[in-house]
Amino acid sequence: MTEKNQSKSRNTDQRSKIIEGYVEHVLENGEEPVSVFKFAKGLKMKEEVFYEYFTSFEGIKNAVWEMIFDHTKADLESQEVYPSYTAREKLLGFFFTWVEELKKKRSYLLAVYGDKPVVPIPTSSEWKGFKEKFRDFVKEVILEGKETEEIADRPYISDKYDEALWLQLIFVFRFWIKDTSPGFEKTDAAIEKSVNLAFDLMGKSAVDSFVDFAKFLFQSR
Incomplete structure (x- = not known):
């Protein structure tokens, strides 16, 4: 060496x-x-x-969160079926895999965040690296979703999708850390329902279809 x-x-x-x-x-x-x-x-x-x-100790907390993200992404992408996933399935896969990583450090996370009536959101310095990595990940997922038309490309609103998914991640974390159901089955249900809702909202809705049709009629005059 x-x-x-x-x-x-x-x-x-x-x-x-x-x-x-x-x-x-x-x-x-x-x-x-x-x-x-x-x-x-x-x-x-x-x-x-x-x-x-x-x-500072804040820097160590940030490093722990970055490690959790890196392990989550590495585990997710090591799955043979991952490349064939739809954008929705990739986000679902991330959340389920992430929770499995959180379980490995549950005692630590409870000691830091779980002893309060309302679970605090980690400070910007604690989650800085994790947030950057997560937003880079979801931006790729969102881009794939737009290409396959799973996700609608809406002016101004599309630019906020990654921030909305970050808020969803915070929701899942706060839900999980207070979850006392066997095997955290309620967290699994919360992930599935919230991700499906997010994709339904980001997807092409009846309103989008109406607008497209109206544009077509106007341009066809």
Whole structure:
């Protein structure tokens, strides 16, 4: 292994150590560390080493969410049938696969977000990387949907589809973290119903058909 590769591997190990240490601390204590100094000391790491990778605990939360997204997308795209999915099926597949990833970290997520009457929406810094990755993903799905005419291309409104699907993701997360049904079956139902509703709304409606017909009549005069 070259010196450059060794350095890269060491950096990856240190970063992973910090993330894993943070998650473990939250699981064991039900709250985040009181300070970076104490946290780094517990990892037998100098405080300045922590700051080489993260500027705050918010940054670690963001890294955890990015990992969840990356694992979700990798698992979804590894399925042989995925390329043949319709746009609707790809979004459904994402949500179902994402929830499976969330289950693996449910105790951590409950400790961070689940102890309040109303589940808080993670701050912009906590979900920054995840949100960017998710919106890039759904923009591709939306483009495919437009090409296959599953999704209607409406002036001005189409540009907001990705934001609407982001709000849907927040809804699913808040629903899931409070779900106590066996196997989270209510969350599965919420995903299916909300995604189908989203595609019905984004799809070509009777109003669109009427407008198209009216345009045709006007242009045919």
